[in-house]
Amino acid sequence: MLGRPMVRRGRPGLLGTMARTAVIAGTASATTGAVHGWRGRRQQQAAQEEAARQAAHEQRQPQQSAPPPAPSDLAGKLQQLADLHASGALTDQEYAAAKAQVLG
CATH class of the missing domain: 1.10.287 (Helix Hairpins)
Structure with missing residues (x-):
């Protein structure tokens, strides 16, 4: 039995649990960052679209008529x-x- 490495079966050890937790936390953090980035870009795009709509609306409104004589x-x-x-x-x-x- 000197040539065979010891294989552990069953639950992972402390290092395995820590590694798995780090992977899960990293994935959650990356997902949260992506959602926040998407949300920010969407809000910025919506604000730009609203500004464009307002500008178009102002251009469509007739200019003030001349004051009465x-x-x-x-x-x-x-x-x-x-x-x-x-x-x-x-x-x-x-x-x-x-x-x-x-x-x-």
Whole structure:
């Protein structure tokens, strides 16, 4: 029996169990990393597609129509300026300058 190596049968030894555990843990880690990578790429692709959809939607919307023609009477012009100022489209300084121009 000196020429035959000793063969162990039955349960694996400590080193065999450790090796198997390392392989299983490595496989699980690689799988988790692949899933996270796929998920991140998918989220990035979805964000890019959404941005493209929004850009296309904005291009399809008609441009704002021209403002209505300015009223010909002085009171109408002043009212229009007051409305623009009240809505915040004109600052106090812009409103004062436009009013002075209308009043002459």
